[in-house]
Amino acid sequence: MKRILLTLAFSISITGIAQSNSPLTANFNKLPQESIYAHTNNDFLLTGETLYYKIYCFDTNKNFSDYSKVAYIELINSDNVSVLKQKVNLKDGNGNGDFFINTDVKTGTYKLAAYTQWMQNKQAFFEKNIFIVNPFSDKLKSTVEGKSNSSVSSTIPSVNNTSINLFNGLQSSYGTRQKITLDFINNLNFDGKISISVKQKSNLNLPSGTNGKEVSTSNLVNKSNIYLPELRGSIIQGTVTSKTEGTKIPNVLLSLSLKGNHDYLPQTALTNDAGEFYFNMLDVDVDKISIQILDKERENYDIQLKEKGIVKTNFDDFPEMTVDQKTIDVIKNRSIYSQIENAFYTVKKDSILKTSKKDPLFNQIKKTYVLDDYKRFKTVRETFIEVIEGAGFVKRNDSYKISITDSDASETLNYLPSLLIIDGHIVYDHNDLIGYNSRKIKSISVVSDKYYYGNAIYQGIIIVDTFKKDFIANTKGTKDFTIQPVQPEKLYFFQQHETNNQRIPDYRTQLYWNPNLNLTQKQLSFYTSDVTGEFEIDAQGFTKDGKFVSVKKTFTVN
Template structure:
């Protein structure tokens, strides 16, 4: 059981403030993984499902799923955020050598679920064997008879979906074809995960299947400390801490810039306690950020709150011991992991580029590529001679970059120009003024006035340096970077192929894959679908598992086996 402990952020996200949260239903989540027992150096692959209300339909509510791994001391040893789209998402967890042998819990929940109580959290048992760390005296797993009973090679079927293999016995590095066939429209509209993996005597803990999911929906919403759902994107909250008795905390504009990526900053407004919340519709994949409060002096601290997290003091764990008879099996599998990790550069996963939101102002501006003009030594000269609609003025002895809007021309300069360089908000115009113009690639001038969040700006200057050099230089003198929890990168997982033109070169690369195929997001367009993979140099019994849910939320769990022999 889990005990909740969370920080309440009372500031309302203005983009979501008209939502009647009492009418929103609770959510339920389920994780399907590629196994239940792992060795250090292996990866837990995760396929995530979320459902809304008693209808058991995919949930469109939460865009973020929180997944954490907890050890038997109740300590969180890994935490990640998975992007969800229409109730589906995926991620992975690499098990490093710093983790000890033992019983772990994989926990999953959404921010919205925290309002309904701990009984909604997803909880799954994982066993980790670390052969690289010394541990207490071995305790035979035969002391756990229920574990022994779970070692099973029994095939499983479903009325909704069937699996057919073109071979039951294969040689190393041979192709395997997997045919999936759905039964009815409900199964066809579902979503599934596909895993092909070797199993052996180490798999003594039963892998929880989708058919074992028990729905636990209710409407007991705790409105005393309501946490808004991440309906439009990731929520990042914080607070401006002012000196004692300092007034003016309310209606301040705070800006979040991203250090490692080029994207438009995010804007929010503080409440009467100085608290604020950013809504990141373009999900953050970078941890390092920088916060700025526009026009605010004497701020003692710019604080970013941790994501709301539960406590794990009530979780129960079993003591896991490993029989010495399994020593040789563990050694073989461990050596295979080391070889595969050493050759990862030849078998990499591919990062899937997430769609970037185009800056809202990009079509309203005019871009000047400085390489197309005569280069000037300073940015002041560059603006004077090249940049139409932009200007550099000296005010109170300090340089100010401006856009010549209609108010500017009329002498009404009540609002500042939004100055963006390499995707970050720049408040120190003097630093840009002294920056070498030869390092600037392009300048975009947007002569329109905009409200970004609560702040009005008189035009936008969007400047880019070569290789984001300005950003690196600026951050050296800027305030300390703020850290947020990013969303896990989406990947296309490696699928080894033989038989092509590079077969000869591949023959020189060892292949000790235990995980032959992992497809976390399988959606079928037709009644039948085909997938293929190649066996590795590892022999033994392999399982093909298809798990997931039909369009109406009916669980599907199908299992088949084949053997690889020399």
């Protein structure tokens, strides 16, 4: 109950910030704060390899945070330019994803920065060094033979540490393509989250920065540019301004739709006194959206989205990579291995797990007509007359309007306007539909009941989906944007040699990665590859009360 009340107080406080122009006071610091730790599978990679990561997000008391539902992670080069950026969903303070390091990434030292939008108010983030080599384009500085670089000591997260033994059964050596089975400790009393990586151990003389550290560059909040916590999913925010005067316009109604996803009605929002709008979107898995101004003066307004950046101050500590002959040999071998693995990508693909979403009530009450299931008619008006039940066009003052009848509604309610949505966007001029080529329409759906949408009530809804989703191109007051989608949840592929793909080459140096180790199972199993040498098991995680746990064990493959 205490946690529920705290979350409610947090939401009320933030709502007040969003709707008011008054300066923030020192009370801002009394609101719950967040911090992040990121576990990565490796801190030295080649182009063609994959960087896997697991994010742990904590509240002020070092418990898994229930506040932010989204986290951001970036790879920043020595010029302080973000070269890769992703957004991941957080569930109970946990999230994960992966970066494929393509050949556009240059050799050098990079910063991996992870943060929530709420953390940006104090420029707080987690950072660690990532070293990348592009063997196809860049040369590295070599050290004098016989000398090596000094290693940068790692920074342990600022939490209490605890020791734990996870499993038994690890042998000192295995053969190639052999199954390794580890038995979890019986009655393991662990209440927390753990991620695990099994990879080839290269033992390179490079700066490490293994665990990373928490960084906060400012204790001062920029009161004119507040980043709101994403309590209910991704926040898409921006402003509406006058095209002629550039002033910000309050009390403007807008709608937002996801391009290509018409299972839900467009969301609506109203600009505040500062002309700002906010949309809360859960599980945004597309990168294209459209925002539509629903005001009568929409032709005179413009829409801008707020940029989401991370570091306003520059990183200045990029340890220089120099290599010896041993490192060069490791790079050559791993480059060959990754090229072979990528050549067989089609048979080793990860599986995208579909997010289980509840069927919205909207989908349950609408009736959909797929027009290819019926005789096709030349015009949209004929299609409505012959195919669509309970809806049609009515001519009023030399203009056509869609009318949806409801036998249960009074005569007065039947004169309410009907809502027309085409390709996910609201269309006010229904003449645009009646003059449209009916053969370009894929389906027409009808909701015959009264529907409250935004600040209005409508007698029913007509939803039209075209084949090419291009109808909205002629609608005024609409602007398309590219946004950062959340990373899909994956089931990562790792080779098995007992049942399938036995003739496929296996040169994995990353034998296993599991961002959410299930300790309720009795065993953990994975297979070695055709690569020999020393391998390391690296398990990291946190107890429920914020204690950092780490288990590292090694074995050899001969």
